Amino acid sequence: METSEFHLGNRALIVMGVYLVVMLALGWAGRRSRKEESLRDFYLAGSTFGFVVLFLTLFATQYSGNTLLGFAGRSYRQGATYIVSVMFMTAVITVFTIYAPRLVRLARTFGYITPADYVYHRFGSPALHIAAVLLLVWGLANYVLENLVAMGHAMVTISDGSISFMWGVIILVVVMLTYETLGGMRSVAWTDVVQGTILLAGLGCILFMLLTVDGGLVAAHEVIARDASDKLAAPKADGMRAWYSNMILLGFGVAVYPHAMQRLFAAKSLRTLRVSLAGMAFMPLTTTLLAFLMGYLALSRFPELSSFESDRVTILVLIDMTEGSPFTFWLVVLIFAAIVAAIMSTADSALLSISSMFTKDIYKVYINKEATPHHLLLVGKIFGWCLIAVLVFMAWISQRTESSIWLLILLKLEFMVQISPMFVLGIHWKRLPAWAVLAGVIAGTGITLTIWGGVMAGLWDNRSPWNVSAGVWGLLVNYAICIGGGLLRPDPIDQGLRRT
Amino acid sequence: MKIEPESPNHEYARERDMDAFWKAAIPLHEPINKRWYIPAALLLMVIGAPWLWPAGEEGPVFAGLPVWVWVTIGASLGLSVLTAFGALRLWRDDGEEE
Structure with missing residues (x-):
């Protein structure tokens, strides 16, 4: 076991190194391709995304490290009833189709850059505008924090402990902020294309392994039915209430993620956007479902994990699967790269969105009304670096307490979902x-x-x-x-x- | 539809012409124009929730998963198809189909 993990770390680190260099190169390419020095160009890439970039950036942004790690952990703890995750992630796209047609039209007509632009335009209330920005920034900052924690775990595992949790976080954060500072949304979306492609390839590998290694789901079911049959049962009344609660919380909460809305604003044309959203409607069946199955499989392999440990079940299952099977080694390396890609692509998008809201909705409106675009961009970048420094510190603190990733998501969504009436109801x-x-x-x-x-x-x-x-x-x-x-x-x- | 150049902040404070806002907000066609769209989505969510199955029991099993889990997966697929149909066929706007 130790030998296997050692080899995984060494070779996986080389792959990670190459991956990070490619990310930096894309950041530089994004900077070279900028059209002008404006907020629209930096935060929305001048609204020029075609289908491939838009679809992959939506996909890589929507599915984070939390999907692959946190959702799998939740499936492990909750059992088969967490199949609800597939349904609520699909419902998110359904909610998009209810309010996005109007929001996108308004954004293109009036030149919105952040979702809070719509809030001010629609309601004309500074108090509501500030409340919306605060809730969105609160939610997104938690979202970034959760992904920083996931970055640390992933790097510790990939390096077999030769890179510590905090160094893992710092290395990935510096790379991420560098490419983001260089090219803004354009760099972030281009890295998303690579990250989304790696993620899709990694998910294909996970599916292959889940269905073939050690008898697949059928063998896993036999063990679970024998040792933890309660995890297979259909929910009782209290479980059904939790089911609908999850559907409402996640269905509405994830649908108002500001970084996802900004991607809608960044589409080159409506046709591009409609086709991308249609594709996104099917992604829960490829991504969330696999995270669910990963947790399900872990029930048969690691029956006694604590809540904290269970957030790493994806990693544990993958390492377990590589043992005695050289063929699967590179597949697992690819999957680890996919996990890191999923984490980084979500964190960078959320951070860019926070930076845009601070710059456009707070600094420009309430602090320095006469600021030039150059000045605003500089403020946004400096704010991003300062915020991430605080969040890295908080990630370090989080390691000293036994709080699971899921707890952080709840704190994020339970507040952020409160802005949904402004969009879902207010636009109609x-x-x-x-x-x-x-x-x-x-x-x-x-x-x-x-x-x-x-x-x-x-x-x-x-x-x-x-x-x-x-x-x-x-x-x-x-x-x-x-x-x-x-x-x-x-x-x-x-x-x-x-x-x- | 042409995208306006970057607008100075809070131009809306001076120009909150809500007639123009609502005129700009309404696309040619949108999914919720179809009265069946939201009820169909809700129906699929109800079918996908395992409230019809005996509570606390696993029930029949297929391919390593309880059948009630397969039903949820099937209903999610149905919701995906409905949503994709909504995005592709029920959402249209003028001047966008370049």
């Missing part, structure tokens, strides 16, 4: 007033915070009352306030502009 319903949306956001985040705070203060011990996440309770109240506020409002603005 003219009567929805700003005050109702703001009241809904305050109530939704307040309820979520209260439920989480009560657990932290020891007042109660359940973050999901009645097996429904705190964020979903908040969201239900949020939507109720929005709908109530809209119905209370007189309807003058609807006159003369009804859809024909």
Whole structure:
């Protein structure tokens, strides 16, 4: 076992080195291809993405290290009921098809760069604008943090411990920030093309291995049915509530990721965007499903992992599969590269999105209204480096506590999902007033915070009352306030502009 | 549709012409124009949820997974097809099909 892991580390490190050099080269190429010094060119690549770039950047951004590591860990802990992950990731694209046709049209007409541009334009409320930016930045910063932690784990495993967790994080972060600073969205999307391609190839390898090595799923099922049959059972009533809670939280939460929306803005044409989204609708069946199966298989191989250890089941299963099978060695190296690619491609997109919102929605509006594009770009880049320094420090702190990756996702999504009424409802319903949306956001985040705070203060011990996440309770109240506020409002603005 | 040059920040504060906003917002065709689109998506989500199966039991097994898991996978595939159809066939706009 030790010999096998040693060889994996040495050769995998060479592959990783080549991969990182290619990423830097693409960053440089992105810089050389810039058209002008403007926010649109840096943060949206001048809206020039064709199908291949758009599809792969959407794919690589949507599916992160968390999909391959965190989702597999969750499948391991929860068992077969986590198949819900395939459905909610599909529902995300369905939600896109509900609000994106209008948002994209507005973005192209009025030149939006960030989703918060829409919020201000639609509602005209600085308070709501700031609330939306804060929630989005909070969610994205957590998202980056979660991927930094995943970077550290991946590098420790690839190097068999010769690179420490923190050095692993720092090496990948420096490479990532360098190519991002060089070429902005263009570099990020071009690296996404490579990363997405590696990810697809890696997923193909995972599928091959899952179905063929050691009897595949059928053999795994026999062991699980014998040792952990409860993990195969259809959910009871409380499990069904958790199922629907997950569908709502993830379906609406992931659909309002600002870095995904900015990719919609970056499409060269509507046709490109429509075809890319149609392709994305099928990706849960290739990506999320495989992460689920990885956790399922791990149940038969590693029955006694702690919650913290279970976030590494993908890595453990892959290492286990390589033993005694030289043929699978390079497949596993490719899969590790795919995991790192998935992590980096998501973290860089989220970081770029935070930087764009800080620059365009906070700095330019509330701090320095007269700033030139050159000055704004410089501020955005410096802010990105400072933010990542803080997040790397937090990743280091996170290593001192037993918090699983899933906990970080929940903290992210439960807040971020509260902005969904602004997009899903606000873009279709003219009567929805700003005050109702703001009241809904305050109530939704307040309820979520209260439920989480009560657990932290020891007042109660359940973050999901009645097996429904705190964020979903908040969201239900949020939507109720929005709908109530809209119905209370007189309807003058609807006159003369009804859809024909 | 032409993309406007980069707009100065918060031009919307001065020019919140909401008639122009709503006029610009509505595409030629969008999936939710079809009254069956959202109900069909919800129906697939309901079919995919394992509430019809005996709770707490594995039930029949096929190819190493409980059949109820296969049903969820099948419903997800149905939702993928519906969503792709929505994006490709129910979403149209003027001047975009270059």
